[in-house]
Amino acid sequence: MPLQTPESFADVLIIGAGPAGLMCANALAAAGGIEVRIIDQRPSKISVGHADGLHPRTIEVLQSYGLAERMLREGSRMYMCSFYNPSHTGGIEFTTRVPDVTVPTARFPFKIALHQGAIEDAFLDSMAQHNLKVDRPVKPLAIELSQDQEQLHSLSSYPIKVTLARLDAATDAEKLEVVHAKYVVGADGAHSWVRKAFGVTMDGDQTNYVWGVVDMVPDTDFPDIRHRAAIHSTNGSLMIIPRESEKVRLYVQLSGEDFVDPGTGRVSKSKSSPEKILEVARKTLHPFHISPLSDIEWWTIYMIGQRVASKFSVEDRVFIAGDACHTHSPKAGQGMNASMNDTHNLAWKITQVLRGWANPSILRTYESERRKYAQDLIDFDKRYAALFSGKARTSADQDGISHDEFFKAYKTASGFTSGMGIHYGPSMIVNAKHQCCAENLVVGQRMIPQIFVRAADARPMEIHDLLPADTLFKILIFLGSANEESRLAEINALANELSSPTSFLQRYSADGQPSASVFDLITIVAGNKENFNYLSIPQVFRPHWSKVLLDDTDVTGKVGGDGYKMLGISSESVTFVIVRPDGYIGMVAPVAALQDVHEYFASFLLPCHGSSSL
């Protein structure tokens, strides 16, 4: 008699424990109260090689989960990028060295190189604190999404049935299990099983650029070995990424015919070796020498593919994320970043829906926001990869790509390569109607960093640190100056309005108080630390002493200040800045448009969240 297949239930089942899956799992586990399950078919996590770059926006996002500290401590930082080009005497020569991150609002004006395993460790350790582990080696065998509309629209139903197989290493036997899930996230890589199971196609092409990658500790006289360096030579291109400890990674352009299997048209690892890749690198770097001081830690070769999945979601119940829905060239350092930012975008939405706070329709914005971004990224990548993989112009070959051409592309690419350019278009959660009341903030982009001084204790606080990824919308109330009598009347009137039961602050809150459960409120006053008394503003603006900030410098006079000016906000009236749980600006509004703020939240929040299943 066969044993019954065990069955279990999960709010969210995540398939794949790479960066996209781990970001999702950690965010849901940290949110609390959600039954999360994460599986991976690899028996253990990777420990060397693979993706290794964190761009500045991703560092900000990791910081919002309390996970950046470790990356900042362990990783190698790239502040500048050096350029080398063909010299007149043969070989290459130094051309210029410029800042790698040119977006002025970057909180972290550098990129971090750190192997993927270390980044995954940070997530795994954080998940462990929330009692969540990756279940491995477990692979999915079958997935079935109910077609019953009632089930699909009921928050209490588990419309997805997934059959899993656990591999027993000792006996090689597979143990089956059935999981019933409310939501499934397929973060299972470029060859995504989830994507294929639902017949989602990948749109786009393979290029014919072939690249090799080697990780090693180098012995070299190349002066920019600790900078990111982009090298164009007559022998092909090469990029250097300085890594943690003494390591570097080389991306080496290879000539396709030597490394591609003519039968399959695919790169063939068996036709290659780290020695062959290094041989090309040595020629490209001439007259500088380079050789490994130790064993090659990791290596690979690849052909650049540039593809986006035709859809990112099935019925807003099954989502795909990360490499499962976009592939592009690794040298612009986007792969892992785009992947983690996919699920960063998704996790809070699933959480708010599961809690009964938000209407399930907000889940549609996952595809509209992230697929648009992925398409833009691929378009950018096509231009960038073509320039970087193209032939270098020399005095002998005037048809090649000039340094000026590449450099121009490099500079305009900064929004993408830093991640700061992510801009979500108008939707139920992005309302740019009153954009003009905060001129230097862009609705749909991430809140920009700014240091304010806490009124009660004069401690300088980076506003980003007050916008943690804790599933709450942040209501920043820029109260303006609170000195003149006329302003006080306006401020008191607003306090009364916000305290009324019809105000959004009260309407979406269980206990009738501006509670911390749905919103986090921060008040920013144009005042100074020497004489402002934070007890002088109405109670509704200061749910706790730590929530009142001043637009002033710190005691040294060197940190903070000019915040209203930097953000382009008037200090003569009240302005609302609504920051989504993922750090993106959902709306800005002047006090006169308070009704629009009410309507913004009314369009997707559910007034009574007592009915939630959580």
Next chain:
Amino acid sequence: MPLQTPESFADVLIIGAGPAGLMCANALAAAGGIEVRIIDQRPSKISVGHADGLHPRTIEVLQSYGLAERMLREGSRMYMCSFYNPSHTGGIEFTTRVPDVTVPTARFPFKIALHQGAIEDAFLDSMAQHNLKVDRPVKPLAIELSQDQEQLHSLSSYPIKVTLARLDAATDAEKLEVVHAKYVVGADGAHSWVRKAFGVTMDGDQTNYVWGVVDMVPDTDFPDIRHRAAIHSTNGSLMIIPRESEKVRLYVQLSGEDFVDPGTGRVSKSKSSPEKILEVARKTLHPFHISPLSDIEWWTIYMIGQRVASKFSVEDRVFIAGDACHTHSPKAGQGMNASMNDTHNLAWKITQVLRGWANPSILRTYESERRKYAQDLIDFDKRYAALFSGKARTSADQDGISHDEFFKAYKTASGFTSGMGIHYGPSMIVNAKHQCCAENLVVGQRMIPQIFVRAADARPMEIHDLLPADTLFKILIFLGSANEESRLAEINALANELSSPTSFLQRYSADGQPSASVFDLITIVAGNKENFNYLSIPQVFRPHWSKVLLDDTDVTGKVGGDGYKMLGISSESVTFVIVRPDGYIGMVAPVAALQDVHEYFASFLLPCHGSSSL
């Protein structure tokens, strides 16, 4: 037949595991290769109350041991100090609010409040990584220092015999043990057993100022409850120290007659209670109200004593440190800071002597440096405590102390209250002969912070972070600009000289290379990150790629730069700045005085350290 008393040997036996003892134990354990033993008679460490203030210099010192991060995360920070004085209508009123730390070079422009137990935990955790634990409850019964001059002068001898008793909690029996030690550090508090055992007297007086202390979570409408606040009222003085979490500490001036036992002349805890102290506090704070929101976490009363031990060392084999050699008022936040800085000063000296690097005569500088500091501190404390404990001037009482008088003292006290004023006078390890070649550095004071940019990777580096308390002297070579041809000749000549076997760099180094074992070398070039090639300077100046810094801003243009100007060093010649292992400047010298640098080190370093017992 009685059992034989067990005997053991230790390089250093530390008696007392308060802040002074723990700083010493951790420093010696981290140094490595030293047999350290630390005992304490309390059965467990304290967990609430007691000392709680870290001044900015102590934070820098903790940072040099890698221990500041936790204090910065867990502690409450005091950026400003508020002053309240008698109002014309009775009660008190706000007078002014000013920065608490006014020394412009403070790296951490604030003080930290955190209970002593948390600070001790940081040491205990760090010690555990070096396999050192506090042995407790163990108390010393007898100590004997050999009078044999040969033994006293031999590094291989153990001239101190200490008899210890371990209390067995179960049986109440004492188990004896004899420890033979090379050095003993008595960090056993104000009633020091070690001090008394050697008949060392305390010079100074008891005041008649009586103060009460309460730690609690307050309910109050006092606007400066999260600032350090100094309150003078007609009812006495009061100081508020905001603490970690929501707690505050109140220091409340009490009228002596109510709390002093007339028989002993000492304060009597039995005559007092937290309620009585709070009753006084409430009157002092009128018209503001204050009451505890929770139980009183800790409380005490004390009379201020201001005393310094007549000597800090016996034969440079037994040292006393911390409260054992100085007591003063707690409100200037000096006690724990002075204590930790005592053993911070001592530990590297003992380490270098034990390793055979330095002549034992450097141990004499412990007393000369720290006793002088303690005396200055007491002198300052007498003036400060008298002002703070004195009567406040009011319109009715013109004889009291005015706000202006107190405020002036407060401002001039900043060197002491921040710890930045610590200035060690000339000695074998402090040589101010060439002071003029680095105008804004003070030989004998701590190296001032400055951000430089690392040449190889353009990463901004705070020079303090390159001066860890790792027992090594740091040789900072300010090479000046390296652009002109004429400078290169000078730089190459210096490189040859430093590479010669008679150079101090080679002379005190076991392997004939500028090794990391006795010195750490950092080269600072007046160059810019866009085009400087760190491989262009001679090898002796760059033992590792990370050791070459540039005096330039970081990529944002907002951090670093102007270092030569800030330190008052010329960029047209070479200047040496020698930083002691404890972060204090031992010497500055122009390249022309290289011979004086040789002589400085020759005066206390031992050329051959192969003969060490370690």
